[in-house]
Amino acid sequence: MENAEQEYEETVSTLREMAPHLESLMRALTAAEGIPIHYIVSRVKTKFSTLQKLNRPGKNYTGIGDLTDVLGIRIVTYFPDDVDAVADVVKREFSVDGENSIDKRALLDPDRFGYLSLHFVAKLGEQRAALAEYVRYSNVAFEIQVRSILQHAWAEIEHDLGYKSSSTVPREIRRRFSRLAGLLELADSEFTEIKRFLGERDDAIERAGETAEEVPLDEETLFVFVQRDPVITALDRKVSRALKMNLEPPQREYAVLLLHCTKGMGINTWQELSDRLKSASKVLYDFMVTWILDLYKDVSEPDLGGLDAVPPGLGVYYLYLWNIASGNIPAEAYDFESLSKARDYTVRLQSLPGGAQSG
Template identity: 40%
Template sequence: MTDNVQNNILNEYDNSLTTLQKLEKKVKELLQDLLEPNKANIHTISSRIKSKDSLSKKIERKNKYSYLRDITDIVGFRVITLFSDTVDEVAKILESQFKIDEQNSIDKRKALDPNRFGYMSLHYVASLSDIRGQLPENYLISDFRFEIQIRSILQHTWAEIEHDLGYKSKNSPPQPIQRRFYRLAGVLEVADEEFKNIRNDIEEYKSQVEDSINKNNLNKVRIDIESIKEFIQREPLVKQISQAISNKTKLRLLENQNVESDTIEYLFHSGYSTIGEIKRDLEKYRDKIIKFTVLWINESGRNNFGFITCEVALIRLSYIKLALIGNAPDIIERLKLFPLYIGTEEQFKQLAARILKTYEEINLSNL
């Protein structure tokens, strides 16, 4: 390649930089919109424009380009997924929404040596679809191609570490180090597959819990974060109690689909082990849970957030369960197992005394 050709491409790069920045912004926003339904399984979507220095080195190294548009990765995007099978889901979306340059695209999961775990990603060279490219606002960027890499987070982590160590070529490391790379690559590939299987098993477990709740067969459903989440979402009694608390305290009931792990610890250490036990006591102590919580909040004189979630019914149920023990020393021993932000003996004594006092007051109010 002559210096003249290289300089022409670099000059073209300088003159096109604003357009390339517009392309980067447009496609990144488009990727974010297209992949929004898969958001739970997408770790990051990143982008970059190749620097002039990097471009100059590539032109010199490849010695095959005549124009800037010949270079397919001037603008690059990377979609990092949590799970390996999400790569194919993302690929189907991109194939339907962009014009894919199949000749220059490569699925390195199939093409590379299996020991090259970190580089087993899917590389698409793409451009805007004909429909999007014809829009007036996309006229200047419609002819540019760009690269989209899709890989799992474990594949990405491996590639980044291996690259930083300077061993991008499989023949670069000394032989003993190369062998260790291969062994580690195998472990990570198994881990990638296992994370996917764990996710699938969790979904299957959630389906089983949902079925048990719908059939009111709860005595064998053990307490964990997934079973409690399904129980809160599907058991009307939980929301009824929480809504009553909200009405009486004037605190907004937040429709929160998440469950804090602390809630599981509260229930477990107050003596519950199955969802059936929780439902039984929610029914038995419904009015007491409401009165206890309202009194507890009112005596606190404040709520830092201005809202409550449905978990409040379960957390205060655990306090009532402790109050039923009846004596402060035993309550304190249980409280020490709770995920509380206190630690001194005096603080535990005060909390146990408050639990007993609040429970006594709501009982007196029924007389």
Template identity: 35%
Template sequence: MNSKVEIKTKEDHGSWYDNNIDPYKGLAEIIAVTLKNALISQKISFVDVPYRSKTKKSFLKKIKDKLSEKDYSPTSMTDLAGIRVITLIEADVQKVCNLISSMFNVHTEDSINKSEKLGEEKVGYRSVHFVCDVGKEREKLPEFSAYKGLCFEIQVRTALEHAWAEIEHDRGYKLIGKLPSYLNRRFKLLSGLLESADMEFNRLTVEIEDYKNNLNNDIEENKLDYELTTVGINQLIRSLAKVIIENLSGLPVQRLS
């Protein structure tokens, strides 16, 4: 890549894109595959890990928008390779964020948590955006050596946050300019509902795990006065099976969960 060439016109920008985008296509794919394998090995639940390289149309639009504000060049663009990690619940977002921080070199000055930016009184688009490069150690590996020094963006969001982003931004349903107040209010209300649903799903997941753990404890203490559910019956059968196996073998076994 010849990043030192002076680029002034739309044609220059288009030529830069044509000559430099291919490595970013490979970078997006290899980072997505690497992340997916890491999520599986760490047993972190996720919906999908889609990836993309920036289209030429999107690239040229961003250049035009940025140049209206300040000096900007294609080499300043950090999202030519983009990856998303879509989780089921909010609790897994932080796990994914910790994993990303441990795997890649994160550019903290360019990364942002959109939820924190909203503050306490606003609702809207929520997601965590990381700008990274592969890092000193990983770039020594043959499969990553071609991507030394190249930046990529990873967005981490829940499935409901992703649904909101698709409606509000990615699918182009948002009108150009300011919406009428009554439509804008409905957008904000919808965003608030999705955020509340996200929080409730997260709480339910935690409470279901607590319920299962409490069942195990109650069964071991012969406290069987609880609502009859399939979960309760399964836990009881598992507990009885453990006792039977221990009695037959005379050897302790690990607690079934």
């Protein structure tokens, strides 16, 4: 036991040093493949857990070098198909010990409860192990666990309840566990199908591009529209430059607000919206800049009452406001002061040469 404790102390410093490198490496590799990851975390077994495993009955460990999971890294994905994508990365980038690696998804009987995950035992790949920053870790074996977020939730709850083996679980609890496992597996499958459907839909919208006369506007199509339509993207860039503001990344939440605006204007398709923006682009630009500069007097201040950057698609909102101020659609819930300002700007801008379009 004393020798094991000494060996642990000699080994653990290297493992603790390696752990953050391994985390960073996996983040970089999965990001390069475009795999969405919930989180990646590493851990080094405690001395107590390590010594307990070394002295487990029925095992003939000769020392810590026989253990392959003292250093471990856990990768939690959002979807179960991403577990397979991560597995492909691991197999390609590391030297995997196939004999000691295990896919628990393939072992689980249909009438048994338990969590599904992949467990790899691996070392650094030959080329990476030869690099100066990794050479000292070239012979270190470690464990990589990969599971989806729902699989992880199952494992954490099961662990918290204290059940390590199904043989210790009362029959009624086993039945409940089985039902829950089925529900989680179904949920994982449905989330994957939803992701696939939305991906195929976005691809179809992307292919439609500027010729999308028949593409109906909804949250998804409008989200793509504000990123791809040349009229709205040009207007966003022009306004952001005039206001000396950054252009925000696109947000789906903002597309929900813009969808309310398009419905209020009676606009139902991608092409209709693009045409309306194009016909009003000059006066709309003047209207936006005049309104925002008056509302936020000093644009150099970091806090502009909530508008510190231009969200993609802002022109759609101001097209809506322009139509309200012009009397083309009902004022709805706009406060009197804002509506009076908007109407004043509308009258002023419409009186300018070339500014008579109402949008």
